[in-house]
Amino acid sequence: MGTTQPEPVPEPKYWHLKTVLSDALDSEFAVGEILPNERELAARFGVARATLRQALEQLELEGRLQRRRGVGTTVAPPRMGVAVADPGHSWPGSVPDAWQLVDSERAVPPPAVARLLATAPDEAVHTVRRSRKTRGQPVAGELLYVPAASVPGLAAIEPSAGPARARAVLRELQRLHLEGEDRAVELGSAGAEDAKQLDRLPGAPVLLVTTRYFAAGRTAAVSVATYRADTCRLTFGEADRPPAVELLAG
Amino acid sequence: MGTTQPEPVPEPKYWHLKTVLSDALDSEFAVGEILPNERELAARFGVARATLRQALEQLELEGRLQRRRGVGTTVAPPRMGVAVADPGHSWPGSVPDAWQLVDSERAVPPPAVARLLATAPDEAVHTVRRSRKTRGQPVAGELLYVPAASVPGLAAIEPSAGPARARAVLRELQRLHLEGEDRAVELGSAGAEDAKQLDRLPGAPVLLVTTRYFAAGRTAAVSVATYRADTCRLTFGEADRPPAVELLAG
DNA sequence: CAGTGGTCTAGACCACTCC
DNA sequence: GAGTGGTCTAGACCACTGG
Numbered sequence: 001m002g003t004t005q006p007e008p009v010p011e012p013k014y015w016h017l018k019t020v021l022s023d024a025l026d027s028e029f030a031v032g033e034i035l036p037n038e039r040e041l042a043a044r045f046g047v048a049r050a051t052l053r054q055a056l057e058q059l060e061l062e063g064r065l066q067r068r069r070g071v072g073t074t075v076a077p078p079r080m081g082v083a084v085a086d087p088g089h090s091w092p093g094s095v096p097d098a099w100q101l102v103d104s105e106r107a108v109p110p111p112a113v114a115r116l117l118a119t120a121p122d123e124a125v126h127t128v129r130r131s132r133k134t135r136g137q138p139v140a141g142e143l144l145y146v147p148a149a150s151v152p153g154l155a156a157i158e159p160s161a162g163p164a165r166a167r168a169v170l171r172e173l174q175r176l177h178l179e180g181e182d183r184a185v186e187l188g189s190a191g192a193e194d195a196k197q198l199d200r201l202p203g204a205p206v207l208l209v210t211t212r213y214f215a216a217g218r219t220a221a222v223s224v225a226t227y228r229a230d231t232c233r234l235t236f237g238e239a240d241r242p243p244a245v246e247l248l249a250g
Numbered sequence: 251m252g253t254t255q256p257e258p259v260p261e262p263k264y265w266h267l268k269t270v271l272s273d274a275l276d277s278e279f280a281v282g283e284i285l286p287n288e289r290e291l292a293a294r295f296g297v298a299r300a301t302l303r304q305a306l307e308q309l310e311l312e313g314r315l316q317r318r319r320g321v322g323t324t325v326a327p328p329r330m331g332v333a334v335a336d337p338g339h340s341w342p343g344s345v346p347d348a349w350q351l352v353d354s355e356r357a358v359p360p361p362a363v364a365r366l367l368a369t370a371p372d373e374a375v376h377t378v379r380r381s382r383k384t385r386g387q388p389v390a391g392e393l394l395y396v397p398a399a400s401v402p403g404l405a406a407i408e409p410s411a412g413p414a415r416a417r418a419v420l421r422e423l424q425r426l427h428l429e430g431e432d433r434a435v436e437l438g439s440a441g442a443e444d445a446k447q448l449d450r451l452p453g454a455p456v457l458l459v460t461t462r463y464f465a466a467g468r469t470a471a472v473s474v475a476t477y478r479a480d481t482c483r484l485t486f487g488e489a490d491r492p493p494a495v496e497l498l499a500g
Numbered sequence: 501c502a503g504t505g506g507t508c509t510a511g512a513c514c515a516c517t518c519c
Numbered sequence: 520g521a522g523t524g525g526t527c528t529a530g531a532c533c534a535c536t537g538g
Contacts, residue, residue: 011442012526015452037504048528053505058439058453069505070536079436085486183486185435186329187455187479189312201506202265203308205437205455229437236335236433236486262507287523298509303524319524320517451525 013047014054020045021055025064025075035065035073061205063230069201079233080134084209089181091213092130092144092223093170099142102129104166109145109222116212116222119147126151128166131197132225139232141197142225146173150220176220182212185234194226205229263297264304270295271305275314275325285315285323311455313480319451329483330384334459339431341463342380342394342473343420349392352379354416359395359472366462366472369397376401378416381447382475389482391447392475396423400470426470432462435484444476455479 035041042052056073059065066076086095093099106124108114114121125147132140148154151172160168188208195202206226213221227234285291292302306323309315316326336345343349356374358364364371378394398404401422410418438458445452456476463471477484 011452014526018453039504048530050529051527054526056505061437061455062439063437067505068536069534070503072504072536081434181487184331184483185457185486186313186483187311187437187457189308202261203268205311207435207437233434233436236435237431264507289523298511300510301508304507306524317524318517319515320522322523 014051014058017045017047017052017055018058021059022064025059029075031075031077033075035075037072060230066230076231079231080137080139081233081235082132082134082139082227083236084234085183085236089178091170091174091176091178092128092142092221093167094174098134099130099132101163101166101170102131103162104128104169105161113145113222113224116210117145117147117219123147126154126169128169130166137231138198138228140225140227141194142223144169144221144223146221150176150215150218173221176215178220179214179217181214184210186210187229188226190226198226198228200228200230207232207234209234264301264308267295267297267302267305268308271309272314275309279325281325281327283325285325287322310480316480326481329481330387330389331483331485332382332384332389332477333486334484335433335486339428341420341424341426341428342378342392342471343417344424348384349380349382351413351416351420352381353412354378354419355411363395363472363474366460367395367397367469373397376404376419378419380416387481388448388478390475390477391444392473394419394471394473396471400426400465400468423471426465428470429464429467431464434460436460437479438476440476448476448478450478450480457482457484459484 029035036044038049038052038056042049045052056065056067060067060076063076063079065073067073086092086097093101105127107127108122108124109117109119109127111121114123117125119125125145128144128146130142130144131138132142146169151169153175154169154172186208188206190198190200190202190204190206192202194206195204198204198206207229209223209225209227211223211225212219213223279285286294288299288302288306292299295302306315306317310317310326313326313329315323317323336342336347343351355377357377358372358374359367359369359377361371364373367375369375375398376396378396380392380394381388382390382392396419401419403425404419404422436458438456440448440450440452440454440456442452444456445454448454448456457479459473459475459477461473461475462469463473
């Protein structure tokens with residue numbers, strides 16, 4: 001008859017498990033350490049494996065754990081802060097940054113992107129694919145869409161391909177006067193190709209960052225970037241302010 | 251021996267199901283329409299309910315579906331764009347906005363917040379709780395942390411409580427000269443209280459927005475806001491640029 | 501190869517909403 | 520009370536990693 005939690009609505013087992021595991025992670029495990037396997041953990045807590053997995057999934061979603069098939073479950077390091085907004089505002093690739101050019105081609109963008117660009121639904125545009133690594137780990141992939149009208153000087157070199165072509169598209173883009181940019185962030189799940197690029201399984205949660213670049217009164221380019229939601233913390237306008245030493249990361 | 255997908259690694263059933271359902275959603279269902287129940291859908295596709303649920307969970311995560319216990323599964327409207335960055339940069343509540351003050355108290359912030367504020371780990375600060383609705387639907391909850399040092403004029407009225415107290419804290423805060431702000435976005439899951447406030451079950455995915463407000467060379471306040479990840483698309487610096495008519499939402 | 505996490509099944513019961 | 524989604528079980532097999 002203690003006053004402790006009469007708990008008329010008992011919380012689900014997996015939810016309780018999650019908090020127990022979370023506490024254990026804080027106090028008894030070091031970053032990178034590998035946990036007992038799922039079958040053993042389930043037995044230890046007296047639940048079915050599916051139930052345990054539900055708890056692990058939550059913790060992975062929150063960036064506390066990392067699970068790899070064939071390997072095991074390890075304690076994840078704190079999320080990395082990755083800067084999303086360019087300092088000032090600038091075209092992609094105009095300042096040396098963490099992105100690596102992958103390739104470039106001409107393709108018809110998805111309808112949603114075509115609407116943002118105000119191009120015809122079947123009009124091909126230049127695409128540039130980039131990928132971003134932080135501390136050796138892939139954190140994001142990006143697809144940049146550039147209507148032919150934004151880079152009229154590009155026609156001559158069209159036939160080239162690969163990173164060279166990507167460089168050419170960006171170079172042309174940077175000739176324009178950038179008037180502003182626009183961003184949206186939402187939750188998504190990695191498609192098959194994204195997943196491969198991010199070293200995750202398909203369906204893994206990602207943060208979808210859509211950027212519109214404005215020039216000459218029009219939307220001159222649109223980029224769609226997918227960041228690993230488990231390992232990344234997106235930062236905006238990172239302090240031109242006080243030092244506020246790096247607090248949560250290592 | 252066609253060239254069509256020899257597919258040496260067949261995709262998981264739930265993944266295939268997801269794409270099938272996604273297509274059906276686009277072509278055969280209207281927003282708000284209610285789907286057949288899970289047991290029937292599972293039977294119709296010849297899979298176990300758990301497998302079907304895996305597909306539905308993905309679609310819900312992507313904001314395509316909305317599920318409510320005791321009611322059913324409905325087709326979700328496109329995500330709402332919610333502006334996160336104040337125009338210009340301003341203290342919370344300094345311009346009329348979509349937030350509603352809930353209450354305010356003195357409390358010791360979680361360690362992570364104390365570090366951001368550079369207060370002692372056991373030092374109590376003022377907290378202000380706000381909630382945000384869009385189109386009648388709760389989309390976010392926020393907890394603002396304000397060290398006593400940032401609002402020295404507040405001591406006198408301390409004993410009051412509720413929205414009145416919240417208003418008082420914000421009023422004092424706005425006397426300071428705001429020098430800048432800082433934001434980070436990451437994926438999280440709703441705690442018990444957040445879930446209630448957002449009308450979701452605990453563990454629901456949320457977008458966690460941490461904002462630091464700078465004044466007098468210090469971090470004068472920190473806010474932690476949780477946005478429903480299923481229904482929200484966070485927007486930043488929404489175009490002081492061209493019209494670019496509202497495209498994806500209704 | 502043994503061991504891991506990932507997928508899948510067929511059932512059961514619970515909590516909730518609405519009539 | 521009937522019908523919905525949410526939780527949980529105890530198994531099975533698969534895909535991948537590593538020695």
